[in-house]
Structure formats: structure tokens, C-alpha cells
Amino acid sequence: MNIQEVLAQKVKDAVSSIYNAELPSVEFQPTRKDFEGDVTVVVFPMLRVVKGNPVEIGTKIGEYLQEHVDEVSKFNVVKGFLNIVINDAFYLDFFNSIKTVPDFGYVTTPSKDAVMVEYSSPNTNKPLHLGHIRNNLLGYSVSEILKAAGKKVYKTQIINDRGIHICKSMLAWKKFGEDETPESTGLKGDHLVGKYYVVFDKAYKEEIAELVGKGIAKDKAEKEAPILLEAQEMLRKWESGDEATVTLWKTMNGWVYEGFDTTYNNLGVDFDTLYYESNTYLLGRDVVKEGLEKGIFFKKDDGSVWIDLTDEGLDEKIVLRSDGTAVYMTQDIGTAIQRVTDYPDINGMVYTVGNEQDYHFKVLFLILKKLGYNWAQQLYHLSYGMVDLPSGKMKSREGTVVDADDLIVSMEKTAEEISNELGKLDGYTDAEKKQLYRTIGLGALKYYILKVDPKKRILFNPEESVDFQGNTGPFIQYTYARIQSILRKSEEGVSETITSGLELHQKEKELLKQIRLFPETIQLAAENYSPALIANYTYDLVKEFNSFYQQVSILGETDAAKRQFRVELSRKVGEVIQSAFKLLGINVPGRM
């Protein structure tokens, strides 16, 4: 039983024995820094059951607790708040119990149920940009958090590798590409293909302008521009399996995948399994037919199939076109079912997709529920806000995107500049330095994005570089490096002996309190699918440690038992920083 449960029971006992009244529940909160105490009981809610002066009630309960609970050493009452001081022995016991636990905070016995987390899911016609970075970091981090909370996780994506937009790049390359390849140009494959996506758009716009110049209406010109018709023809050829088209498609997608792999690798994200739209876009049609027979869907006169969701406060939604072809929704229904078939232990899925698709997922989940899948109760749309620039939305065709690869490089460069300025890396080889710049640069970028509540939009200003001071990744990494430096200089290992009888410094106590919160923070982050909670937790821990570091001498302490304890405490803080950052996909350096 943890201390809070003990206290809750004892408070109830106190009220029962003093006032002969039954408390339904006890409300706790951490004691504010301005008051003495570790945990605070709020007296006000008790007034419903116990009539009287809150201060007097609090005092009586405090006296009772002090007498009946070993861990309670002191108390004070301010207004209706009973502040309780927990004795040092309790914190030392706690520390002894976790000191050598390797993955403290993680649940290491995974549940039988698995959850599949989908993220990234790019189109294969252009390189990844900052928006994808947020998606990737969120999806990866939430996967790691769910794992740490005891879930079995499959990471996946659905690669949008077909469709008219893909044909546009293909066609432009075929017409204007002059057989360029990643090898011949030195361009990364995804960037090369992206270049032709832009080339297409330019040619398309020129054709429209030309047609409009001949007196054709603009909307008509947009539909009849020859290059667009040609792209549509190419899509038809692709769908009918035309060999030359399919070969070109395979070649260019191959370039893109190679490029994506590099970016994913640089970003440090990975996947357990992949789904390709070209394999799944036909899925779901059979399911829709079944659902039609069961009366879940209905057919309109033109043959298109719909679902009526007006009872749920939504509209009617199409699930199959009148010509019998699949829409986005059809495909997603099929893919979801396919995934559960492929991985029968799945009970729940997380879709990491921007909030512009909130409505789509609301509908998708409802449809799957109506189709009677029990796992449909466990679907979650990890909906996140867009990443905007000061100039507004990023648009790849207009070249206003922040390219993922460029951004990573520029973060590394900034890390290098700052490191050189500070000049603390004597004795590091060039390779070690390079590795470190990457760790720090990526740490800054990842933390910057993950510390924000997923559902909020992010305004990214490329002119102002991401900070390396204050509430940032590098600040936390720096603290970790400091701890490692202490450990290198320290002679002491982790002692097997129980630390007891020490009088704790206030800063030590605060650190132990913060460490104690780690397991529940992981659970909370998992329940809320929020890496931001982990980031904020880690920042608080690190701030507390730096304050401790500044005020209390660790290696300079002459009392051997105290020194040993402080070294071990520092080591544990370092371990928690590392564990927490692992959940964010951020590495920590031994020096910096």
C-alpha cells in the first residue's frame, strides 16, 4: 500500500473516531512550495460531513495522524489545508527500494493485448517536411510510452503510394526528366521525385494560363489542361497494370523509399510493419457489401453506397462510389480489419493524423463500431495541431515547406557552433563530436516539438533558431552530462547496503519526491497519449537537480555515508532522465 492510501485510510479513521462521521473520500494534493510539508489534505470537502471550523478540524486530524502514522513527523494547518510532513526514513526506504531497479518507472510485464500505432503515412511524391516530423515524433514517442506503460505495441504506417498525385511526378519526370536518377544528380531520391512534382505543377499552371488566354473559362481550363488529362490517363494505365507504367512507378517509388529510410534513420524512428495503399485500396469493398446486406449501409439510386449517421449528430457519408470504386473511407475500413487479421492480438489502434481529419476518424470509428467489431471501442485518433510558419500554412507546391532533412542538418550545425563556442570537448575525436552534435541538435528539435500539447498547433519560425537554453532538450541533456561527469570522478559504486539514518537535505527530499512521480507520470502520459507530460516531468526533475547541484556539494561532502548517498541519488536522477528521454526518442550524451 502506498503512503497516500495509508493516509487516506487514516484520515477516515480520524474523522470516524473524533467526529463519528463517515468520509466518502479524502482529497490530497502536493504541498505548495511556500508551505512546509510534503502532502496536503484539503479539509473543505469534509465540511459536508463534519460541521465545524476547518482549521480546528484540520488540526485534530493532524494530531491523530501524527500519533497513528509512523511516517508523519509533523503537520501544520493553513486555512483549510492540512500540510503533512513525511519523515526522512520514508524517503530513504523508497530510495533503497528503487536504487538498483534498472527500468524504474516502466511496467516490464506486458499485457496480452497489443495496440497498433500508425504514424508518418506519407505520400510518395515529395520529401518529408516539418509537419511529418511532428507526426513522426509524436507517433514514435507515444508508441514508446505505451510500451513503458506495459502495452505491447506494433508501429506501422500506411504508405500512400498510388493515386493521381503520384502519377503527376511520374509524368513530369517522363516528359522533362531526361533520365535523371538519384545517382546521376546526387539528389536524395525523395527530393528528386519531389522536384518533378513541382515541375508538373508549373507546367500545369502554364497550360491553364495558355488556355485561359485563348478565352476558355478558368475552371474548364483546370479540368482540361492536356498534362492533367495525361496524368489521369497514366493513372488508368497503372490501375490496369500497364507494364511500362508499373515499372516506372516501382522505380520512382524505390527512390523515394530510399530517401525516406535515410530521413527516418536520421530522425531515429522505426516501424514494425508496413502497409501500402497500393495493396489495401481495394480492401473494404467486400466489407461494405456485407454491411449493405446487414442494413448498416444503404444504396442510392445512382448505385453509390452511404451510411446515415444523422442519429449520431453527423451527416450521411459515402463509402463506395457509384461506379463501385473505393473512396478513402472504404480503404481505411478495410485496412483496419486487415490489421486485426494480421495481428490477432490487437485490441486497439492509434492513428497519428493531423486534426484536419478529425471528422474522418469520427466517422471511421463509428462505422467500425456499427459493423460490430469489438476492438472498435479501442480506437483513438491521436489528433495533433498543424505546424504553421509565420507566413501561414506550409505548401509543398509553393516551396514554403521546411524540409525535414534540411532542418535536421541545420539543428546539428547550431549544436556544433554552440559547442565550439563553449569549447568543452577536448579529447573528443571528430567522429565523437559529430555524433554529439547530432544528439544535441536532434534533442533540441524533438524536445521543442514534443513538449507542446499535441492538440495545440505549433508556430515555427525558421528565422529564430530553436533554443538551447532554458526549457529545452539540450538543457536536460546537459544536466545528464553533468551527472555522468560526477559519476566518472566518483570512486563509489552502487552500494548494496541500505542507506538509513541520514538526515535529508531539503533538496534531496524534493528530488526523491520528483523521482517518485515517474511511474505515475508514464501511466498518465499513456492514458493521455501525451509525450508533453513526459517532457514537462523531466524538465521539473532536472530543474530540481540543478538547484540541488548548485546548493549541495556532492563529491566534496566529507561524511562518507552522505557522499555515497548523494552520488547514488545523482546516478538515479541520471537514469530517470535517460529513461524519460528514451520515451521521447531523445538520446543523452556522456559529455557536452
Added chain:
RNA sequence: GGUCGCGUAGCUCAGCUGGAUAGAGCAUCUGCCUUCUAAGCAGACGGUCGAAGGUUCGAAUCCUUCCGCGAUCACCA
């Protein structure tokens, strides 16, 4: 117009399952490196928590209305 989300210090964000005097970082200013890494620490300055009502002993937090910003409401994905 309907639906959903957001609005907290000059800027970027915490806090939101109701609790004490609303917290950090950046920026500005003041101290602290002959002592464990100053990417640090300590402090100052900075707020009608978008507005107005309501519920409550108590509201940034819950409810209603309004204002502002964004998204969405395709036989696109």
C-alpha cells in the same frame, strides 16, 4: 451557416478529473565561475487566465452566451 478545436506575462508554453498568493523558459535588468561542466544557479520585472453571466464554501479549470483564430462539413486523400 452546422460541427469540432484553440484563446493564460511582450514572445513560446505549463497548470484544466474545481482548492492556498496562476507557474516556467525566452527577452530585459541584478548578483554568482581559484570548489563536482556557467548549455548552469539565485533574484527583479512582467497577468482584467479572450468577454460576460451562472453553478460552488471556492472557478484559469465545470455550464451558458458572445468575440477572435483555425480546421472540417467532396462520388479528393
